[in-house]
Amino acid sequence: MSRNCKFYALIRPHLMCFLPGMGVRTHAVGLFKAINRDARHWQILALFGLFCISFTTSDFSARPLALIAAIIGATSAQLAGTVWVNARKEERRAKSGSYWRGSSLEAGAVGWLADFQWKSALITSLSLSILLRASSLWFWLAAGFIAISAKFLIRYRGKHIFNPACIGIVTVSLIGGSAAWVSPGQWGQAPIFAAFAIGFAALVLSSAKRLDIALGFLIGFAAMLFGRAFYLGDPMAIPIHQMQSGALLVFAFFMITDPRSTPDSRLARLLFAFAVSALAAWLSWEHHIRGPMLYALAGLALLTPVLDRVLPARRFEWISKKETSDDPETPRGGLRPRPHIVRA
C-alpha cells in the first residue's frame, strides 16, 4: 500500500482540487480499488514497468516504436474481431427469435464495438515489444495482428487455445527466420531482479488467481535445470544463472498465467505447467532453441481443451461477476453446459 501512498502524494495536489474533503487514506484506497477492479490493470502497470526497465538499461532494448507497431497490429485485429463477434451474436439472436433483449447493434458503432477488449490488446502488445526483436517494425505489427486474430479464430468451446503474445512471437519468428528473434539475455542482473519483483507483485495483486501456474512452471523449470546441473556435476551457479532470463520472467508471470488460455482447474494447471517446463527444458538441451518456453507453450496449448474436459472447473472471468454480466470476448458457444464426466 505504501507504493500507492507515494503515488498518491504525487498527485494529491491535483486531487485536492477536485475532491476537497476526502482524506488521504480514502484516496489511496480509492485508487487501489480502481486499479484492482480488473486484474489486467496490474498487468498493464507491471508490463509497462518492465518495458521501461528494458528501455533504460539495455542497448538492445524494447523500443517505443515497436510497441506502437504492436499496438496498431493488435488493436486492429481486436477491432475486427469484436465487430465479427458482435455480428455473429446478432445473427444468432435474430435466428433464435429472442427479441426480449434487443439488438446491441441498434446502438450503432458503440453497439458494433460492444466488449471491445483494448486492455487485452495492450497487454499482448507490451509482451510482444518486451520479448520480440526484429529487423523491421512490420514484424511487431504482424505479431500483434496474428496474436489477436488467433485469439478470435482458434477457439474451442468458447476458449481461445493459444496465448496471444506467445503464438504471435512463435509464428513471426518461425516465418521470419533470423529477421525476428527472441532476445532473452539482454537484462543484466539488477534489472532482472527488479523485473522479477515487479512481475511477482503484479501477480499477487491481480485477482487472476494464477499464482499457482506461474510458480508451478518456475519450480518445474528450476527443478529441470538444477537436476541437470546435478547430473552433469555442474556448479549450482549455472542453473542459477540460467534462471535469470528476461524471457523466462515475462513468460512465467505474464504468459503462462493467462487465465483464458490455460486449464480451468488447479490440478490441470499444475500438470500443464510441469509439462510446459519439461518440454521447454528438452527443447533447450536437445535442440538449443533460444526462448524454448514459448515454443513449448505454443505446442502444448492444444492440451488445454483436453485437460479442461478431463478436469473441469469453473471458467475464469476477467471482471468479477457483480461488476459486469456479460461474457467479455467469448462467442456464446462457451456457455454450453459442462461436459458430463463419469468417474469410476
Add this chain to the structure above:
Amino acid sequence: MTLKHLAGACALGLTSFALSAPAASAFCGFYVAKADTDLFNDASKVVLVRDDERTVITMASDYRGEASEFAMVVPVVDIPEREQINVANPALVDHLDEYTAPRLVEYYDENPCEMRYRRMESVAMSAPPQPMMEEAEMDADDLGVTIEAEYEVGEYDILILSAEESDGLITWLNQNEYRIPDGAEEVVGAYLKRGMKFFVAKVNLERHDGSSMLRPIQVAYEDDDFMLPIRLGTVNAEGKQELFVFAITRKGRVETTNYKTVKLPSNMDVPIFVKDEFGEFYKAMFEHQTEKENGKAVFMEYAWDMSWCDPCAANPLSRSELRELGVMWLDEGQQGDIQPMPRPGIRPGPQPVDAFVTRLHVRYDGQSFPEDLNFQVTGDRENYQGRYVLRHPWRGDYGQCEEAGQYAETLVSRWDEEAESLARLTGWELAEIKQKMADGGFSASAVGVSEPKPKKNWWQRLWGN
C-alpha cells in the same frame, strides 16, 4: 556433402597450454606510435563463421612460451574428419582484428575567421604477434580413453578423444603433457556426460618451420547449437581471461543469449593526448565499463557490413580472405549449390560482399561467466563501431577577428567536456586529465581566455546578452 556434426567447439585458455590470441596485434590500430606493446596478454581470438547450422571456427593463439608446451583442448560434439580441419594463415585473423578494432579519428579545426571545416583523417594500424614451439608425445593408455581419430594437420598433431570418465581423461592428458589444471574434473566430466569429445592439438616440431608464429586451427562442422565452450578456460586460477569473438554471418549481428550484450560507449570527443596513449585509454575504458556491468557483460565493439567501413581501421577483408576464414556462402548463389532455405531476411540492395561481422570482447572468469557462451544470429544489420574523436584546435591569433575570440571561448568549454567524458569513460581522475591537457596547451590560459568564465545561464544566452 556428408554432414559431420563436429562440435560446438572452442577455445578455452587452459593455462599452461595456451590457447589464445595475439594480444598486441589485436588492438593494432591504437598503437600508432609503439605498436608492439601487449594490450591484453594471452587474449584468445576466435572467428566464428555461421550460416544456419554450418559453422567454421578459427582459433588463433597468442602463445609465446615453449612450443612443446603449447596445447589446445577443445570440447567438440562429434568426431571431425580430416577434411574438416585446416590450418589458417594467421594474417587473416590479424586483418579481421584490425578491420574491426576500435578507432581514433582526427579532425582539424579551420581558421575560424575563414569558417570552413575540413575533415581530416582517420587512424589505426597494427602489430604482429609471435609464439614458439617444441615437441610433444603421447601414450596409449587404458584409462578409459579412446583415441577416436588422429590427424596431422600443418604443424599440429591432432587427436580426437572420447572417454568414459573425466578422471581417466585428465590423467591421460596429464601423462601426455597437456597439464590440465586442478579442478578441471567437474568441467571435463560435464562435457563428457553430454556426449562430447575432446579435440586436442599439440605442435609437432619436426613439421614446424621454426617460424615464431603458431597458425590458427580451423574446424568446419554442422551443429544446431551456436555456442563457444569457455568453461575450461575458467578452471585455472590465473584470473580473468580475455576473449575476442569475431562472428561473420550473412544475416546480421550476433549476440549472446545467456549474457547481456552491451555496446562499448562510442563516438565521444576525447582530449588530444589520448592519441599518444590510445592503448592505455582503451584498456582503461574497457576495464571501467566492465566494472560498471559487474563484470557480467559481453561487449560489442564492432558490428558492420563487411562491404565497407568508415573510417577504415583497415581495408575490409577480400573475398578470398573471407573464403579462407570459412565464409562458405560467397559463391553459392551463382553455382546453385546447396543453399539454406531462403528466408525473408532484411538485405538491402546488392552488395559487394554479403557478410556482416560482429566483434565481441569478453573478460571472464568462472564466477562472472559460469556458463559457456550461447549465441544467436539476429537480423539486425545496424552498423556500429567503437570510434573516438580527436579535434585539433586551430592555433593562431585569437584576437584577429571577432569569430576567433568566440572560437577560443568555445574551445575552453569543449575541452572541459572532453575531459569530463574521458573521466566518465575510463574512471580516470578529472583533475589529472585537466592537468595533462593544460600541460599540452589545452587550457583557458593557453588560448588567452581569462580563466574560468562562469557558464552563462540559459536565459543569458537566449537573447544574446
